[in-house]
Amino acid sequence: MRGGPRRVESPVLDAAQQAVVDHTTGPLLVLAGPGTGKTTTLVEAAAARVEGGADPARILILTFSRKAAVELRDRAALRLGGALAPQATTFHSFCYGLVRAHQDTDLFNDPLRLLSGPEQDVMVRTLLEGQREIRSIRWPDDLRAALTTRGFADEVRAVLARARELGLGPGALDAFASRQGRPDWKAAAAFLSEYLDVLDMQGTLDYAELLHRAVLLAERTPALAAAYDVIYVDEFQDTDASQLRLLRALAGPGGTLVAFGDPDQSIYAFRGADINNTLDFQGAFPGAAVRALTVGRRSAANLLAATRLLTTRMPVPRLPSEAVRAHRGLTPTRDGGRVEVYTYPTAGAELDDIADILRRAHLEDGVPWQDMAVLVRAGGRTLPTMRRALIASGVPAETDGADIPLRHEPAVSPLLTALRAASWAGCGRR
Incomplete structure (x- = not known):
């Protein structure tokens, strides 16, 4: 008979990570950049509570994407055993469950x-x-x-x-x-x-209305503030005004909320994300402490030095300066790495040179294609053009399907063209 997931041993944490795990009461903002062991710290903090006797059902972990939620659930299950893993879910999934649980059955027979x-x-x-x-x-x-x-x-x-x-x-x-x-x-x-x-x-809801109704429920239902002993939030810099209100209602006055965020990665303002949620954390949650994870495990020393030059030009007021310095002054675990900056007169020249750099790395240096990546700023506008330019230059390219509009997918675009042609032909016959 197949059993549950095998438990893994607790990893070795650095001093900054251990300080977060040891935090037991009150709100805490953890400044955590990429490669600092944020997810490991979050899972270990939740695991420490469960191993200390806390009820897993009274521990809530919130994040933004289904992929991140699945990863957190899987890692918590491996660390604690499936039956002991706390709930890890997206904001929208949590809100939908909340609204469904309080749905007025006299008004709505079917689920919203x-x-x-x-x-x-x-x-x-x-x-x-x-x-x-x-x-x-x-x-x-x-x-x-x-x-x-x-x-x-x-x-x-x-x-x-x-x-x-x-x-x-x-x-x-x-x-x-x-x-x-x-x-x-x-x-x-x-x-x-x-x-x-x-x-x-x-009997429908859009995502903004879903969050709005969940916030109203949380604010008007005092029992919800007592439902959780601790709430962990991943990618706090991506929260908007509704999500901040939801967290304040769920945590209650003086409740234990541990939020992991990086103000330097706040890039979703166009979706409503508000960097002030991070900058004003101590105002929104009185008595909050602010700590930073301080070891960079992913990027080599030269890359960290380059990013530090950029972030020094990005002020983050209202956060404790000591925590910000620790957050940005990461200690690398490995040396090396190389950062080069190029400028081009036209977008076409840029695409040609990117393809040339990739070809040379593969043919002259033996770098496998799968070990290369190209990051773009605006996926919807840039990815299709980038992909065509690379393939035309002999560079095999794969793009994340979630980043490509459906109409640009290779299997969909010809179908849409055929349908438009059929539609025009039909109009001509009429």
């Missing part, structure tokens, strides 16, 4: 369904198209012509998401728009009211 991004896009565009005809909402005249465009629908979706992240309902958004003299925001407030009515009628 989450809208996908494309489904939400279709709903918003359909409502906007209807308003162009019936004029139920007084959009400014200079915007009315744009109601049926994809760009305007994207802007409206962003406004709705930001409003709910900030805890604003239609009434509060309308009042704010009046104070600011913004008729476009007043129209958006009326649209938000109509949009929420449609969600309720369909």
Whole structure:
């Protein structure tokens, strides 16, 4: 009979990691850069509590991606044994379970369904198209012509998401728009009211509304603040206003919350992530301590020195200066590494040289293709072009499917072209 996962031995921790594991009470912000052993520290901190007699069900680990949640669950299960592993989940999964558990069965017979991004896009565009005809909402005249465009629908979706992240309902958004003299925001407030009515009628939620309702439940249900002895948060720098409110409600006054974050990796502001959640951690959680992991195990000394030159130009106010210096002054575990910077007159010249560098590394230095990587800044716009340029230059290229829009996938793009051609041919026959 097959048993559960075999337990692994506890790893050897450095002094900074051990200090985090030994933290038992109150809020703590851990400044943890890449390669500092953040995940190991988080798992060991949770394991130490379980081995000390804590109930695993009263330990909550929150992260942002399903992949990260699976990794945390697997590592905790290997460290403690499957039955003793605490819950590790994404914010959205946790919120969905919370909302489902408190769903009003008199109003909703079936479980609330989450809208996908494309489904939400279709709903918003359909409502906007209807308003162009019936004029139920007084959009400014200079915007009315744009109601049926994809760009305007994207802007409206962003406004709705930001409003709910900030805890604003239609009434509060309308009042704010009046104070600011913004008729476009007043129209958006009326649209938000109509949009929420449609969600309720369909028994659906989008991701921003899911978080908003979970926050309201957590704030209005005192028992939830007593449900967990400790909450661990991975990638805290990616949290938005709603997630911060959720954590404050779940932790309660003086509760034990251990957040791992890196202000130098705060790159998701376009999704609502707020770096001030990290910078103002001690204000949001009074009495909080701030520590840093101080050993860099992934990057060699030269790379750490180069990144240090960049981060010194990125101020992080309101955090203890000693912790910030320790966070950025990592001690490398290995020497070597090389950092080179190139500039190019055109994007095409840049692509050609990248391909040439990769070819030379493979042919002259014997570096396997699978040991090379190219990182780009904007995946949706840059990855397809980069991939075509590399393949045209004889460099085999694989891209992460999650980073490529579906319409650009090799198996999908020709199909869409064929469908467009068939559609045009059909229109011609008519």
